[in-house]
Amino acid sequence: MMAVPGPSPSPSTRLALAREDRHADAARTRIAVQGLTKRFTSTGREFVAVDDVSFEVKQGEFVALLGPSGCGKSTILNMVAGLLPRSGGRILIDDDTVETGRVNRKVGYVFQRDTLFPWRTVEQNIGYGLEIAGIHKAARAGRVASAIDKAGLAGFAQSFPRMLSGGMRQRVALMRTLILEPEILLMDEPFGALDTHTKLEMHKTLLEIWERERQTVLFVTHDLGEAITLASRIILLSARPGRLKEDFEIALLRPRDPVSLRESAEFGRLYSHIWHSLGEEFRRTRVD
Amino acid sequence: MPKSRIVIVLWQLAILAAVLVIWQWGFDWSKALLPKAYVPKILDPYFVAKPSLIWQSFLRLGCLDDSGGFAACIKGNDNNLWLATLITLKNTWWGFLFGSASGIAAGLILGRSDFLARVFGPYIVAFNSIPRIALVPLVILIFGLGDLSKIATAWLVVFFVVFFNTFEGARAVDRDQIAAARLMGASEFIVLRTVVVPSALAWVFASLLPAVSFALIGVIVGEFIGAERGLGKLIIEAEARANASEMMVAIFIMMFVGILLAVVVRSLQSYLLRWQPQFERSM
Numbered sequence: 001m002m003a004v005p006g007p008s009p010s011p012s013t014r015l016a017l018a019r020e021d022r023h024a025d026a027a028r029t030r031i032a033v034q035g036l037t038k039r040f041t042s043t044g045r046e047f048v049a050v051d052d053v054s055f056e057v058k059q060g061e062f063v064a065l066l067g068p069s070g071c072g073k074s075t076i077l078n079m080v081a082g083l084l085p086r087s088g089g090r091i092l093i094d095d096d097t098v099e100t101g102r103v104n105r106k107v108g109y110v111f112q113r114d115t116l117f118p119w120r121t122v123e124q125n126i127g128y129g130l131e132i133a134g135i136h137k138a139a140r141a142g143r144v145a146s147a148i149d150k151a152g153l154a155g156f157a158q159s160f161p162r163m164l165s166g167g168m169r170q171r172v173a174l175m176r177t178l179i180l181e182p183e184i185l186l187m188d189e190p191f192g193a194l195d196t197h198t199k200l201e202m203h204k205t206l207l208e209i210w211e212r213e214r215q216t217v218l219f220v221t222h223d224l225g226e227a228i229t230l231a232s233r234i235i236l237l238s239a240r241p242g243r244l245k246e247d248f249e250i251a252l253l254r255p256r257d258p259v260s261l262r263e264s265a266e267f268g269r270l271y272s273h274i275w276h277s278l279g280e281e282f283r284r285t286r287v288d
Numbered sequence: 289m290p291k292s293r294i295v296i297v298l299w300q301l302a303i304l305a306a307v308l309v310i311w312q313w314g315f316d317w318s319k320a321l322l323p324k325a326y327v328p329k330i331l332d333p334y335f336v337a338k339p340s341l342i343w344q345s346f347l348r349l350g351c352l353d354d355s356g357g358f359a360a361c362i363k364g365n366d367n368n369l370w371l372a373t374l375i376t377l378k379n380t381w382w383g384f385l386f387g388s389a390s391g392i393a394a395g396l397i398l399g400r401s402d403f404l405a406r407v408f409g410p411y412i413v414a415f416n417s418i419p420r421i422a423l424v425p426l427v428i429l430i431f432g433l434g435d436l437s438k439i440a441t442a443w444l445v446v447f448f449v450v451f452f453n454t455f456e457g458a459r460a461v462d463r464d465q466i467a468a469a470r471l472m473g474a475s476e477f478i479v480l481r482t483v484v485v486p487s488a489l490a491w492v493f494a495s496l497l498p499a500v501s502f503a504l505i506g507v508i509v510g511e512f513i514g515a516e517r518g519l520g521k522l523i524i525e526a527e528a529r530a531n532a533s534e535m536m537v538a539i540f541i542m543m544f545v546g547i548l549l550a551v552v553v554r555s556l557q558s559y560l561l562r563w564q565p566q567f568e569r570s571m
Contacts (some may be wrong), residue, residue: 083467103470115468119486119563129472132482160563180472 030094030184030216031057031080037088038075049075051241052089062210062217064231066224066274068282072242073220074112074188080218081109081186093184108182108215112189114169116161122148122172123157129180147175151205167198171205178209187219191226203229203258211255224278228270229258236277239284246277312339337533342540345533349522367517367525369541376507376519377545379435383442384503384549390443391450391499392492399458400484412451420445421509428514438515442506446499450492457491458484490564493557500549504542519545 038050050072057063065073078084080091082098091098093107116125124131127144131137148157151171161169170190177185191199207230210217221227227234227250234248252266261267315331315338333341347353349369351361362368398405398412424441431437461484469483511520519538526534558567 081471083471103473105473107471109468109471111464111468113464115462115464117465117483117486119489119561128469128482132469132472132474132478162563162565176472 028059029056029092030059030061031218032092033076033080033089034091035089036076036079036086036091038072038079038084039087048241050079051243053237053242053244054089055235055244055247057216057218059216060214062219062230062232064227064234065218065220065237066227066234066278067222067237067242067245068239068278068284069222070240071237071281072240073222073237076237076242077186077188077218077220081107083109104184105180106183108177108180108185110174110177110185110187110190112192114161114166114173114193116169116172116176118161121158121160122153122164125161125172126175126179128176133180143179147179150209151175165198167194167202170194170202174202174206183215185215185217187217189220189222192221192223199226200258206230207256207258224271224274225262228252228267228274229256229261234274236274236281239281245281246274248274308339311336333532334530335532337536341533342536345531346537346540349534349537367521369522369537372517372519372522372538373541373545375435375517376504376511376542377548379438379507379510379518380442380500380503380545380549383439383506384446384500386439387443387446387503388450388492388496388499391447391495392454394447395451395454395492396458396480396484396488399455399488400480405455412448416448416452420448420506424506424509424513428510433514433516438507438510438518441510442503445502445506449499449502450495453491453495454488457488460491461487490561493553493561496553496557497550500553501546504546504549508542 033056034054036050036053037048039046039048041047053076055063065076067073075084079086080093080098082100082102082104085100093104096104098104117128120128123144126147127140130140130143145157148154151174153168153171153175156164156168161172164172170193174190191202194202203226210230219227219230231250234250235244236246236248237243238245248270250270252261252264252270310331315327315333318327318331330336337345344353346369351358351365351368351370355361356364362370398408420441423444427440427444428437431440465483465487466479469479474482507518508520508523511518512524515521519542522538523535526532526538561567
């Protein structure tokens, strides 16, 4: 006789259960930004970079913070990450006030600039967070290897960052953050420096990971196409000083394919709709 | 080996041979051929010795000629060439090691602390303005004629060179790399160990190559001014006897010591900095 399958759920069932768990508290607010203000002083003159911005990001949402250059969107993200002190207002992550300089283990951050450690190999870069958390080398190896696979970096484990292309480096940076399994992911124009083709490939990688793992994401960008492709919601900021202008729900079907999506009528409709609003802000920056 | 490489090596050998030939016979030839006023003094063996004499002095100082046997000769002279070399090499190495270790430590601490950097800044600049060699008699007064004063002199010279470079290196660390490490949970100490130190290492090594020659200079000057043993002492003794060939022996040995130390530092550098493009080959 053949062995009778046991009662434990098959892998796919388990995945579905996990997803349901996450959907169960989908209404939970993970990031709450209330009346956030940032003033800078440069050459004796004070100017307002972010002016009274409030919004919320709920569990499992992918929110794009969209606005023209210099509108303070990265400043907002850095205040949410606790990298920058705020001049006014409050930021809560899971009901805890964000304090500058204090690291929240639930939060992962991906920089726009290349911040890989050039003296570490791809493998050592991706394993960095696990290493400093004191996880033993043997225990790290499996997770690092699967992260390398997931990012399509097989064969480059022993390479140093300078041997990689810009896109590959940004994949390493992404996996370096994701391997720590952050529930909340803050991304500061992570693909801003990449060419269009590489950018679309990165969108594909990120969408695959996000549609599987459903982290709560706050994604800063000035690229409308990118925002529509990735996000479930777009928060549009005005030109400087950054104020909340509009909030768009992007109800496109998932899983999304970044290339075919761009050819769909729905994408075009959303694009021209938001473009109108964004365009006003771009024009304002130019007049300033 | 590509053809251009062969040509270069041939040229190098030709130049070496020409220098040796002129050094050996140039003075005799010019004396025979030129009027007395035009004979170049610089070729006079009284001042510069000549290769054959240097070789003989080398054999005698090194106890390698046949008179009396090697062991007895080594025993009979407590500043024989090999012992002198060993002493100088040893003192250079320790001076370099202590000097660079303390220079790196101080550079990292002041480089990462604005407060300390500002407090100590003027003192460091003032102390660094003293020509180090001026301190050697004082060092010998304090530490005596033995090895300690030579190590201290080398330390004095090496410390500041390495300190300033490490300091700059520690300040030049990419802020975003530090922020990235912090966001992944690194403590202040882990940031120092895993980001600041590796990042400053390129700056540190830029100073270690000159530092190793400076250490050798420090030790030799210390030996000139007051010592019982060492290559510098050998030169001073030879000078007292106006023996240029013995001085030349010591100088050539120093050259080899310098090369040896530089090779050690360079190979360490190309291993530790293998992530940098200019060291790619040696991976």
